Amino acid sequence: MAPMTPKEQDWNERLEREVYQRTLALQDSLKRLEALNSMRAQFVAIMSHELRTPATALIGYADTLKEKWAKLPEKKIQKYLDVISEESSRMVTLMQEIFEISRILEGKLSLQFQTADLIPLIGSAVKEFRLRYADKSFGFKETADSLEAKVDTLYFKSALTHVLLNAVKYTPDKGNILLFVESKGGEAVIRIEDDGPGIPREYREKAFEPFFRSMDNVNRKTPGAGLGLTIARGVIEAFKGRVVVADKLTGKQGCAVVISIPLAGGSS
Amino acid sequence: MKKRTVLVADDEVNLLNLLKDNLEEEGYEVFTAADGEEALKVWVQKRPDAVVLDIEMPRMNGWKVLEEIRKVTLSNEVPVILILSAYAQHEDIQRGMALGANKYLTKPFKTRALVETIEEYLKGK
Numbered sequence: 001m002a003p004m005t006p007k008e009q010d011w012n013e014r015l016e017r018e019v020y021q022r023t024l025a026l027q028d029s030l031k032r033l034e035a036l037n038s039m040r041a042q043f044v045a046i047m048s049h050e051l052r053t054p055a056t057a058l059i060g061y062a063d064t065l066k067e068k069w070a071k072l073p074e075k076k077i078q079k080y081l082d083v084i085s086e087e088s089s090r091m092v093t094l095m096q097e098i099f100e101i102s103r104i105l106e107g108k109l110s111l112q113f114q115t116a117d118l119i120p121l122i123g124s125a126v127k128e129f130r131l132r133y134a135d136k137s138f139g140f141k142e143t144a145d146s147l148e149a150k151v152d153t154l155y156f157k158s159a160l161t162h163v164l165l166n167a168v169k170y171t172p173d174k175g176n177i178l179l180f181v182e183s184k185g186g187e188a189v190i191r192i193e194d195d196g197p198g199i200p201r202e203y204r205e206k207a208f209e210p211f212f213r214s215m216d217n218v219n220r221k222t223p224g225a226g227l228g229l230t231i232a233r234g235v236i237e238a239f240k241g242r243v244v245v246a247d248k249l250t251g252k253q254g255c256a257v258v259i260s261i262p263l264a265g266g267s268s
Numbered sequence: 269m270k271k272r273t274v275l276v277a278d279d280e281v282n283l284l285n286l287l288k289d290n291l292e293e294e295g296y297e298v299f300t301a302a303d304g305e306e307a308l309k310v311w312v313q314k315r316p317d318a319v320v321l322d323i324e325m326p327r328m329n330g331w332k333v334l335e336e337i338r339k340v341t342l343s344n345e346v347p348v349i350l351i352l353s354a355y356a357q358h359e360d361i362q363r364g365m366a367l368g369a370n371k372y373l374t375k376p377f378k379t380r381a382l383v384e385t386i387e388e389y390l391k392g393k
Contacts, residue, residue, distance in 0.1 A: 056376035
């Protein structure tokens with residue numbers, strides 16, 4: 001075989017480099033797919049566990065009613081029916097959240113983007129929470145007149161509601177939940193601070209994983225499966241924003257969830 | 269005849285109340301605990317005739333509570349029934365056996381089955 005011309009040698013080297021790079025890229029995608037797959041498998045396992053808990057209560061209360069109806073006092077019957085209704089709602093909420101998350105994971109959220117001022121949206125969420133959770137105090141401080149961003153307003157409110165629900169869950173009665181809203185570096189920054197036990201630094205990223213609830217007592221006594229922050233991050237990232245857990249501005253006990261969303265037109 | 273006593277520990281309050289009601293109806297005196305630490309405390313104070321333990325509990329899990337109970341009892345003295353989650357694997361059952369559990373129930377289980385299991389172990393005691 002004739003020796004390669006310098007040009008051919010060059011092509012050959014380029015080809016080899018290309019093959020090498022493509023192989024690396026393929027290996028990388030394979031790794032990511034494997035990680036995604038294992039996350040899915042884990043998700044299904046945890047989901048099955050989370051659904052079994054309300055299922056156990058439902059079966060138990062329904063069977064007890066069926067077997068002992070004639071013997072049970074009216075008050076007990078009423079109480080059991082209330083539990084059945086409560087646990088069924090819990091199951092439905094859980095199923096809705098699972099559905100929402102699976103759409104987020106698959107990137108299949110169908111969003112209707114529009115440029116909207118976030119301040120009135122946040123204001124109305126705060127108003128709803130004040131009415132719903134009268135035992136907690138909600139503060140709302142905004143330092144911008146308007147914060148226009150490109151979002152799907154329904155999903156924005158849903159994400160904010162998940163973060164606020166999380167704050168409510170961990171804040172003791174008579175505790176404070178504070179919202180700080182400002183425009184910073186071309187972004188709308190929404191900071192939600194609570195009076196809860198806080199999240200240790202090493203768990204702050206984990207808090208966004210599906211079904212994460214740290215194992216301390218306070219957390220386990222609160223309802224919910226630990227999907228709220230996962231949903232909130234999924235939605236905000238679809239708006240090209242970010243959600244992180246941080247320290248409170250005062251540095252006191254509690255947790256701050258900070259949502260940043262690029263402002264429309266990139267103004268600061 | 270003195271009432272037989274059962275300690276039930278689970279962090280799911282609805283489940284805890286359900287088991288309590290059903291066992292009380294069968295004539296047991298029931299002590300409840302919403303986490304592992306409380307379960308151990310009640311165990312030490314009351315020394316019930318039988319124990320029902322959920323595995324996944326805050327503060328102290330069911331494995332640890334069982335381990336503590338078996339430091340001072342034999343499995344034929346005080347029956348301990350474990351409630352296993354959906355994660356129940358062969359190794360969980362082996363672990364339970366090694367620690368001296370008497371029986372397992374996997375969620376979702378029938379309340380009737382739990383009551384009957386306790387009856388069976390406490391028969392003639």
